[in-house]
Amino acid sequence: MHKIFANTLFIGKQVISLPSCHSTNDLMAQMSAKNQLHEGAIIITDHQTKGKGQRGNTWNSPQGENLTFSVYFKPKFLKPSQQFELNRMVSLALLDVLKRLVPNANLFVKWPNDLIVNKKKIAGILIENSINQNSISESIAGIGLNVNQRDNLLSTATSLASHTQRTWDLNQLLLEVAQRIEHYYLILRGGDFRLIHELYEANLYLKDKVAFYEDSVSKFNGIIRKVHPDGILEIEDDSGIFKKYQFKEVRLLSNH
Numbered sequence: 001m002h003k004i005f006a007n008t009l010f011i012g013k014q015v016i017s018l019p020s021c022h023s024t025n026d027l028m029a030q031m032s033a034k035n036q037l038h039e040g041a042i043i044i045t046d047h048q049t050k051g052k053g054q055r056g057n058t059w060n061s062p063q064g065e066n067l068t069f070s071v072y073f074k075p076k077f078l079k080p081s082q083q084f085e086l087n088r089m090v091s092l093a094l095l096d097v098l099k100r101l102v103p104n105a106n107l108f109v110k111w112p113n114d115l116i117v118n119k120k121k122i123a124g125i126l127i128e129n130s131i132n133q134n135s136i137s138e139s140i141a142g143i144g145l146n147v148n149q150r151d152n153l154l155s156t157a158t159s160l161a162s163h164t165q166r167t168w169d170l171n172q173l174l175l176e177v178a179q180r181i182e183h184y185y186l187i188l189r190g191g192d193f194r195l196i197h198e199l200y201e202a203n204l205y206l207k208d209k210v211a212f213y214e215d216s217v218s219k220f221n222g223i224i225r226k227v228h229p230d231g232i233l234e235i236e237d238d239s240g241i242f243k244k245y246q247f248k249e250v251r252l253l254s255n256h
């Protein structure tokens, strides 16, 4: 059972904690449509039965072992073209928490918003926004963080417990993540996008490194050069051409 958070300003003042739920993102959207949520609300479940991932994938997590939750925002200060700021800020929040807990690991954010520890994915983020005229009226940030799971992890995935050989308190971890999300959200709300951009880029996986990618045309060796303010990824291919990609338009095949 998760209590409301005492030491945050607005995140986690409303916590809906469910033993089981299809998808915390979907439930959050349903509750929002009924005006049942305050900004900063969290929906968390021990057992997500139909978790959604990026690119229409599913997100599977064994009951009670990991964190699967969503946070509700009303980021009206952001224009639709600034949606990617939300991906950046949630990624950085998770990164900070992981850096503290696994200080000796190689930790990165893989574009657009996967958290990578020693080349394996430890957390995924699914952000679903609603646009109203010229602003983002609401945003649902869904987070799946692999915490105590040790068995049946995909070969490309890992968890905190696998790295640290210990079990973690999910309540405490949720609180820490929420505090860091609030920290970065307030920076965004204060308009300091530059700081957020710099931190994101400084922690970007495979930036300035050769890796093997696939787009709709071909497979190629390329080097990530930058992420544009609107979230577009720029990769320089091996013939020196700079290619720009939206979400889902390019995939990392291998990092050699």
Ligand code: BTN
Residues within 6 Å of the ligand: 022, 023, 024, 025, 026, 048, 050, 051, 052, 053, 054, 055, 057, 059, 067, 068, 069, 070, 114, 123, 124, 125, 126, 141, 142, 143, 144
């Ligand atoms: C990814 O594919 O990397 C994104 C995974 C996001 C999973 C989380 S778990 C909580 C929230 N509810 C969902 O249905 N999905 C997100």
